[in-house]
Amino acid sequence: MELRKEVLPMTRSEAIKAFFFKSVLPVIVALILYCIFKSACMKNGEIDYVWLWILCGLPFGLHRMCLWIVPGGGSLGGGIALFALNFIIGGVIGGFVLAWRLIVAVWYVPLTVYRLIVG
Numbered sequence: 001m002e003l004r005k006e007v008l009p010m011t012r013s014e015a016i017k018a019f020f021f022k023s024v025l026p027v028i029v030a031l032i033l034y035c036i037f038k039s040a041c042m043k044n045g046e047i048d049y050v051w052l053w054i055l056c057g058l059p060f061g062l063h064r065m066c067l068w069i070v071p072g073g074g075s076l077g078g079g080i081a082l083f084a085l086n087f088i089i090g091g092v093i094g095g096f097v098l099a100w101r102l103i104v105a106v107w108y109v110p111l112t113v114y115r116l117i118v119g
Helices: 012-041 049-064 076-118
Strands: none
Touching: 012 049, 012 076, 049 076
């Protein structure tokens, strides 16, 4: 006996909804974050892309961190430094997540066209 998973084609409204949530929305969020943080990352008239990567990734990475470094020893300076390090690590993780979402957004453009033509 063979088990087959039947693939149902998407309706036009489902394809457009998926396109909006997977392609349009991440690009709009990335552009808004870029516009917000671009001025904070300017040094001598040039953009520091590493800090822009970290700052734009913060909303995507902080909640994905599985481990927070908790300061010990009672030093206020060390505690603040580790708190900042947590945010930097979260921003780097979020930068990769944001890049992945933008790659998926680009992939969904031809996929949606295909779904609208076939379905």
